[in-house]
Amino acid sequence: MAQDNRVVSIGKQGGADRHSLPSVLVRLRDASGRSMRDVLSDLFDRADDVLFNMADKAGTNHDQTAYFDAMRELRLRRKSMSLSILQYMGRAFNELGRFDPRPASDEISEVDQDSLSLVGHDEVEQQVAIDNLINKLRNRHRQAIRLLLTRFEHVCPEYRLAERQMPLSPEVICSGLAGACEDLDIDIRARLVVLKLFDRLLVTGLDQLYRDANDLLVRENILPEMKEAPTGQPRQSATRGAPPPRRGPAASEGPSSGEGGGAPVSSGSDYSFSELTSLLHQGEASGPGAAGGAGMTLGTEDLMRYLAALQTGESADNKRPLAQQVAQALPGQSSGLDEVQQVDADVINLVTMLFDFILEDRQLPDAIKALIGRLQIPVLKVALVDRSFFNRGGHPARRLLNELAMAGIGWNPRAEGQRDPLREKIESVVERLVNEFTDNVELFSELLEEFTHFMDLDRRRRELVEQRLRDAEEGRARQERARQQAEDALQSVREQYRLPDVLIRLLDGPLIKVLEFVALRDGEDSEAWDESVALANRVAWSVDPRPVESGTRDQLLREIPGIVDQLRNSLHGISWDPFECDALIRDLELAHVDTLQRLEVEGPVDDVEPDPVGDLTEVAPPTLEAQQVSSEATVPEASRESEDASAPKGTTVAPDAAADDAPEPEAPAIDAHWYDQARSLRVGSWVELEHEGQRLRCKLAAIIRATGKYIFVNRNGAKVSESGIDGVAESLANGDISMLDDGLIFDRALESVIGNLRQNRRD
Incomplete structure (x- = not known):
């Protein structure tokens, strides 16, 4: 079959033994390349939209710059990044058994803790972001990855692959992504934005890739009957040390069981939690065992029973740290958490720190913080039964906390007696969790869906109101601007001519409305605007022609009918009152008669030799530009007298005296x-x-x-x-x-906790 030229083959790169790759894996390699190409194309398309929205909602200029830098680089380099990732995956296929993806957290984990400060902070941040993405992919696709690994080993029994060496493993994909991001010409802030964005978009994007890969191998008759992967701890490659043992009883407990003997939990499933607990215990002697030492230790199930009593009882004091509340509720005499397993004590301490941040966050109103504070015990119970709470961004409990906080950020107290639908809804969610939650996280999912629906309806209503307000404000602003433009244009006319009362009425009444209408409809740069301004000048010139020369009176007789017709049409165009229009035109015609009679009696002011081009050019009404240039020489006498009167005796009034004398506005300091x-x-x-x-x-x-x-x-x-x-x-x-800051409050809290723990480690 002819190969599609649009498909980048990930098999066309190095690897000395690539031709010895079994044909079934060659077909898998090419099919996976096509699937990955589609995933990346969709990812970059969605990334562009997401980054634009993030930039539009950025709280600071610095954040917005980072989002726009990331968006620009992704647009420029999406093809080269896609090719780089596909080539990297191709190497993993072609060098099967010998290929080991770029070390991620291994490089840091092998560094002695005393010299950890030598590792650049930027490198740590990037590696943590990549590690988080690897763990999320492994958590979501664990079964599919194990099935693929088993089928790879069935095809190539001579290789004993570690999970990270399987060509479609999260480590291979994420290491390829990290390598592609190294070429981005952006600072560390924008680079982290890109990595966190991929963290959001890639996890669900690989569902089809893994499904198709296993289906292809099944069609090739590679272990077609196998529905579940063999159980057991994933193997590590020879270059990678074994993962550190879990602390205390957690090594033998499942994440949701309080009794020993459960199935072992792989390091990937609670990697982020393990990292947090290692940061929490930095500097302590290794292997402290359970928090309770040699005494009796409460299992998780027993702890949950005490928490249930605390949750529904009246003894809970949400103003005190959560760890103190739990310690007081336990049956022993200790003031601490000595009776609790180490792993459970770690969960309690981490959730306590998260809520310390949330309840001290000034972004939330106190009333909303008080309501969210009542969720400390239910959230702690969630974290005890489901450790993915700490590293799963889409966890319903985390999402519900974020939604409640985002809804509450704009809340203002209502006047007494007024209904407050938002607060009532948040209270109803809190009450249901406090009264009904035991250990079934589905209640959080149900309430999240219900609250999201409520907020969607509320948001659509608010958006409609805000849009109406924006339209009204923009219309008012355009009206004000058009009015100012019309006034500025007519003020120039007033300054150039001595105008009778009828012209003052005409300018201040219908003509300013004509200019305002044209400015709104066509804009001040339009031909219609220029024609309307010229009309105002011609009307003014028709009653005060300047300069008065031998041909001026004849020129007026020729121009006046056209001026009057154009004026009448303009007033009709804005639907000016026809009776008032006729009255103004009659008064204007009387002013024209007075002007013509005056010119007949007075004659030309100066005997000017006519230009060879002809009298018409000589006596034509001046253009708007010419009138503006000559405005200083034609200031009305009344205006001059007013200026002279306002000046102190013995002083000379400059042409721009009025402007010069006005107090200059002080520049704001x-x-x-x-x-x-x-x-x-x-x-x-x-x-x-x-x-x-x-x-x-x-x-x-x-x-x-x-x-x-x-x-x-x-x-x-x-x-x-x-x-x-x-x-x-x-x-x-x-x-x-x-x-x-209306960002996700749980994510901000978690980042703050991690940042504080890392700072303590550096200190």
């Missing part, structure tokens, strides 16, 4: 840093601002381009405040506005 923060605000950002003596939580609903106004609304979509960038920068500098 605001540091540029605050302007940068103001510009970094994006639509959808949450802030806390001072309003009428109250601190209110508001969302930036719109930045009106025409006026530069920032429009802030409450979570119901009602406008609370508006301000220009100067006002926002000043409020940020004064502390009247403070930005809120």
Whole structure:
């Protein structure tokens, strides 16, 4: 069969023995390459959309820059990155038995703890991100990976492969991804954004690849009857040391059992939890055993019973650290967790630190924090029965906590007697968990779905209100801008001519509306705008022609009918009152008669030699540009007298005296840093601002381009405040506005805990 030219064959790279690869594995290699190409294509497409949304919602300018840098690099290098990953997978096939993916955490784990500070912080961050992705892939696809490994060994019995050496293992895929990311021309912050993004998008993207790989081998009659992989601890390659033993009784316990003798848990299933506990116990002597030492130790099931009593009883004090609450609820006389297994004590301490962060986080209102604080015991029970809680981003308990916090970030207290649907909904979720949760995590899933549905309906309602507000504000801003443009244009006309009352009425009434209408419909750069401004100048010139020359009166007689017709059509175009229109035209015609009679009596002001081109050119109405240039020479006498009167005696009034005498606005003494923060605000950002003596939580609903106004609304979509960038920068500098982080609160808490533990290790 002819090969599709669009398919990158991952078999066309090095490896001296690639031609000795069994034909069934060659077919698997090529088919997996095609599947992986589709996965990567979809991943890069989704990454672009996700990064754009993240940049749009970024809380700081620095974050937004990192998102845009990552998006730009992925767009530029998606083909080269895809090719690099496919080639890396091809090497794993072609060098089967000899290929070992790039070490990830091994390099750091082999470094002595005393010299750990020599490893660059950036390297540690990248490797942790890659390790987390490997563990997530292994947790999700464990059965499929074991089946593939067993079938590979059946095809090539001469090789005894470690799981990491199997060509489709998470280590191979993630190491290829890490290598491809090394070529990205971005800083460490943007690189971590890319890795975390792949962490979000790749885990579910490989479902079909693993399914198709096993199906292909089944069709090739490779262990077709095997439905489950052989049990047992995964083998490690010769270059990799055995994983460190788990602490205390956890080595013999399953993650959801309090009794010994359970099936061994592989290092991958609770890798992140193990890493957290190793950080938690850094500096301690190895192998401390259970927390209770030689005394009686509570099993997990017994601990859960005490927690159930604490959960539904009245003795829980959510203001105290969780570990203290649990210790007080236990039957012994100890004030600590000495009666609890080491692994359970570690879970309690980790969950305590997570909730310490959540309950001290200023991003959440106190009332919402109090409600979330009541979930400490249910969440602890989840972590005790399901250790994937710590490293599974999509865990329903984690997602529910994040959803509750995100919903509460914009909450403001209601006046007494007013219903508060959001708080009532959060309270109902908390009450159900406190009263009904035992050890079935499905309750979290059920409540997550219910709460998400509630928030979706609420969000659609708020978006509709906010959109109406944005439309109204943008319309008002366009109206104001058009009005100002019309006034500026007509002010130029007023300054160039001596105008009778009828012209003043005409300019201030219908003509300003004509210009405003044209500015809104066509814009100030349009031909229609230029024609309307020219009409205003021609109407003014028709009652005060300048300069007055020998042919001016004849020129007026020729021009006036066209000026009047054009004026009448313009007023009809804006549906001006026809009776008032006729009255204005009649008054204008009387002004024209007065002007013509005056010219007939006075004659030309100066005897100017006519230009050879002809009288028409000489006496034509001046263009708008010419009128603006000559405005200084044609300032109305009344205006000059007013300026002279306003000047002190003995002084000379300069042409621009009025502007010079006006007090110049003081430049705000605001540091540029605050302007940068103001510009970094994006639509959808949450802030806390001072309003009428109250601190209110508001969302930036719109930045009106025409006026530069920032429009802030409450979570119901009602406008609370508006301000220009100067006002926002000043409020940020004064502390009247403070930005809120609406990121995933559990993830922020976990990052904070890990960061603190690592800092303690470095110290």
